[in-house]
Amino acid sequence: MNERRDATTGAAWPTADGSRTDPATEAFLVHHNLLFTVVYEMLGSVADTEDALQETWLRWVKVDLGQVVDQRAYLVRIATRRALDRLRVMKRRKEAYVGPWLPEPLLTAPDVAEDVELAESVSMALMLVLETLSPTERAVFVLREVFDVGYDEIAAAVGKTPATVRQIAHRARRHVDARRPREAASPDETRAVLASFQRAVETRDLQGLLDVLAPDVVLISDGGGVRRAAPQPITGAGKVARMIVGGLGKARITLAAEPTVVNGNPALLLRVDGDIDGVMAARVEHARVTGLYYVRNPRKLTRIASETPLTLR
Incomplete structure (x- = not known):
């Protein structure tokens, strides 16, 4: 055959x-x-x-x-x-898993970014929130809230009664709503903020980073035990900025950040001395970066060379 x-x-x-x-x-x-x-x-x-x-x-x-x-x-x-x-x-x-775990980034086509609902559903920020749900809650939430599947169909898929699925969906929705970004930035606003972040990183400008990072920004880096990464999330603009600038200074490396679209949202592809080092996605609220998600594990960088088609239909 x-x-x-x-x-x-x-x-x-x-x-x-x-x-x-x-x-x-x-x-x-x-x-x-x-x-x-x-x-x-x-x-x-x-x-x-x-x-x-x-x-x-x-x-x-x-x-x-x-x-x-x-x-x-x-x-x-x-x-x-x-x-x-x-x-x-x-x-x-x-x-x-060694260190924090982040979803695998996907290089996506421009039309994904134009679909607001789809772009949010596959964003690093929301997918990390989904990680806090139980397997059944996550399946029910994705099918109901993202793909608008009927309760009867979901019940058949997860092996529960429709009444139980309704309860699970309500619980999962409440859990996600309490943790998802409250003010979703537009793609244009996110790109502008990332451009400022990019300039500050490439020039090792500590004050420039402090200006673009929210006071309570959180940096999560995923090296998977293969690449160096912070063993725990880093919180606070000062700590995050000093770690970025300090790490670059000590390494004496040439860093270049290339704008791209990952999981339907603006992101940066980072190269160190010309070689791909990782992908950095961001959550932007009120013109400041509130979340940075840096995937360095090379096993998770297999889908950044060509676009992956995604759809809600």
């Missing part, structure tokens, strides 16, 4: 004659970007998302399509179950 390789994930889907996929695989590919977005928002890991989608496809091709009324809903149900299985495994894995 021949294969068709998916351009987004690199996964190989079998085809009947090398040029035409079977109906089940064709349906899966039609909804692939949606399924990727759903599962990624639940997991925050590309490798685990791709594995969950591979398992979804393997189960989907065994389904009698003649008995399926809504293929999209059925696929989302399968993918959610696979994501829930992985969420429980990932929880144990994260407990052994």
Whole structure:
């Protein structure tokens, strides 16, 4: 049997004659970007998302399509179950992770940034909030609040009654609303603030950093035990600015920051002596940086060279 390789994930889907996929695989590919977005928002890991989608496809091709009324809903149900299985495994894995854990950054197309709802749902800031939910709460929140899936469909996906799902959704929404950014900055405002931050970092301007950082800014860096990173979040403009400027000064390195779009939001790609060092996403409120998320773990930088298509539909 021949294969068709998916351009987004690199996964190989079998085809009947090398040029035409079977109906089940064709349906899966039609909804692939949606399924990727759903599962990624639940997991925050590309490798685990791709594995969950591979398992979804393997189960989907065994389904009698003649008995399926809504293929999209059925696929989302399968993918959610696979994501829930992985969420429980990932929880144990994260407990052994070296240092803070951040979601894997995705280079995204401009149209993702233009979709305010989608851009917020995949932002580093919100995905970190979702990390504080239980696996079931996270699945219910993502399906209901982000993708507007009906309670009956969610109940079938997570193995709960619709009444229970409503309660979980209410609890998860209240939890997230209490922790999500209150004043979401526009992309233009975020880009302007990041430009000021970029200039201050590249010139090692301590006062410039203090001017652009909020007093209670939090810096979270993820090196995964592979690259150096702060073992705990750093809080406070003074501490964050001194750590950035002090670290650069001691290293005597050439640092360049390149504007990019990560997870639908303006971000910076940082290069040290010409080599990629990491991706820095930011949360901006009231024209100040309130959150910095620096992913240095090279295993998490596999999706910053080419755009990953995401969609809510």
